[in-house]
Amino acid sequence: MIALLMRDLRLAVRAGGGFGLGLAFFLIVTVLVPLGVGPETALLSKIAPGILWIGALLACLLSLDRIFALDFEDGSIDLLATAPLPMEGIVTVKALAHWLTTGLPLVLAAPALGVLLSLPQGGYFWIVVSLLVGTPALSVIGTFGAALTVGLKRGGLLMSLLVLPLYVPTLVFGAEVARRGGEGLVVQTPLLMLAGISCGAVALLPFASAAVLRINLR
Amino acid sequence: MDLQVTDLAVARGGVPVLEGLNFSVADGRALVLRGPNGSGKTTLLRTIAGLQPALEGEVIGAGERIAYAAHADGLKTALTVTENLTFWAKVFGNSDISAALTGFDLLDLADRPAGSLSAGQKRRLGLARLMVTGRPVWVLDEPTVSLDAASVALFAEAVRAHLQAGGSALMATHIDLGLDEADTFDVTPCRAKPRVSALDEAFL
Numbered sequence: 104m105i106a107l108l109m110r111d112l113r114l115a116v117r118a119g120g121g122f123g124l125g126l127a128f129f130l131i132v133t134v135l136v137p138l139g140v141g142p143e144t145a146l147l148s149k150i151a152p153g154i155l156w157i158g159a160l161l162a163c164l165l166s167l168d169r170i171f172a173l174d175f176e177d178g179s180i181d182l183l184a185t186a187p188l189p190m191e192g193i194v195t196v197k198a199l200a201h202w203l204t205t206g207l208p209l210v211l212a213a214p215a216l217g218v219l220l221s222l223p224q225g226g227y228f229w230i231v232v233s234l235l236v237g238t239p240a241l242s243v244i245g246t247f248g249a250a251l252t253v254g255l256k257r258g259g260l261l262m263s264l265l266v267l268p269l270y271v272p273t274l275v276f277g278a279e280v281a282r283r284g285g286e287g288l289v290v291q292t293p294l295l296m297l298a299g300i301s302c303g304a305v306a307l308l309p310f311a312s313a314a315v316l317r318i319n320l321r
Numbered sequence: 322m323d324l325q326v327t328d329l330a331v332a333r334g335g336v337p338v339l340e341g342l343n344f345s346v347a348d349g350r351a352l353v354l355r356g357p358n359g360s361g362k363t364t365l366l367r368t369i370a371g372l373q374p375a376l377e378g379e380v381i382g383a384g385e386r387i388a389y390a391a392h393a394d395g396l397k398t399a400l401t402v403t404e405n406l407t408f409w410a411k412v413f414g415n416s417d418i419s420a421a422l423t424g425f426d427l428l429d430l431a432d433r434p435a436g437s438l439s440a441g442q443k444r445r446l447g448l449a450r451l452m453v454t455g456r457p458v459w460v461l462d463e464p465t466v467s468l469d470a471a472s473v474a475l476f477a478e479a480v481r482a483h484l485q486a487g488g489s490a491l492m493a494t495h496i497d498l499g500l501d502e503a504d505t506f507d508v509t510p511c512r513a514k515p516r517v518s519a520l521d522e523a524f525l
Contacts, residue, residue: 106411117399178393185389321373
């Protein structure tokens with residue numbers, strides 16, 4: 104399993120691996136929004152947590168179809184399925200590799216990009232916390248969507264349609280944590296809900312992903 | 322333990338392609354499957370490898386004992402030959418890849434990215450993967466595609482060494498490898514007759 108994780112991380116940073124693609128997309132979204140909205144600091148700082156969350160979510164979505172598609176094309180997924188690793192372990196490692204290469208850089212970049220959106224003073228800490236707690240759910244749910252659509256020609260669009268509705272609860276509570284944190288309100292309830300969603304997704308969805316992947320390999 | 326197939330029927334896309342298959346491969350022996358294109362050899366091999374369920378019948382002695390090699394080699398083009406092999410060795414809990422590199426004449430290519438290899442070289446790397454799995458039953462689908470005569474000889478030598486070490490091999494190929502230990506099994510008489518499915522098509 105560690106070998107698979109190391110291979111995926113290594114592939115991500117090699118040429119054509121797509122590492123940084125999500126990050127660049129995130130950067131562009133957060134640069135474009137102030138240009139579109141105009142130089143109203145009050146308005147910007149009000150919508151900043153939401154924009155950061157939507158940007159992170161879309162950046163995450165961008166790299167999802169690579170999770171299994173590349174392994175499916177070159178036949179590694181068949182060979183991995185016959186290897187001694189359990190399928191649930193394979194999908195968990197794939198989700199973890201996706202989070203490490205996409206989710207974690209987004210978490211780290213968010214405060215820097217928050218400056219562009221004039222995020223309120225207290226919001227920097229909470230945007231990091233909310234993304235740190237919420238992005239694992241995005242990766243795991245996305246892995247499920249990628250497993251559902253693996254092997255479909257141009258499955259990327261279908262996957263987005265399947266995955267985006269499943270992202271709604273994470274987005275709602277994640278953005279709420281960041282907004283409340285920025286305004287200095289109590290964040291306990293949405294933060295716990297967000298953590299609950301993440302824990303539930305991480306615990307349950309690998310089984311679902313493994314099941315649909317097995318069916319898709321037939 | 323022998324690989325044993327009893328009354329096996331396999332389906333591709335819900336349509337039965339082969340039925341009534343009975344054969345066994347003893348340790349130290351190889352079985353070569355023959356049959357025209359589309360006769361279901363790949364489907365049969367995928368079923369034995371456990372990638373899809375059998376329609377009926379059973380396969381004994383497969384599961385965790387099988388090393389499967391398909392049409393696609395499962396190589397990562399951005400990784401070097403050594404990195405590709407090391408990855409598969411680690412997945413199967415081994416660490417020594419030198420025998421596989423020498424066996425398939427890959428030593429000179431060890432540091433080249435797999436993406437820069439020719440089709441035949443990629444195939445050799447794909448087959449070298451079998452040697453690092455340490456699994457006793459090799460299930461091979463058209464292993465000699467895009468190999469030249471010298472590489473086919475290397476491959477035959479690797480199979481012979483594997484059989485002599487007590488392993489067995491089941492392969493679909495049209496090339497005669499010159500193996501004394503190999504029997505031949507023609508799948509043509511086992512082609513499935515069309516049958517009416519009781520299941521709703523939408524669930525197949």
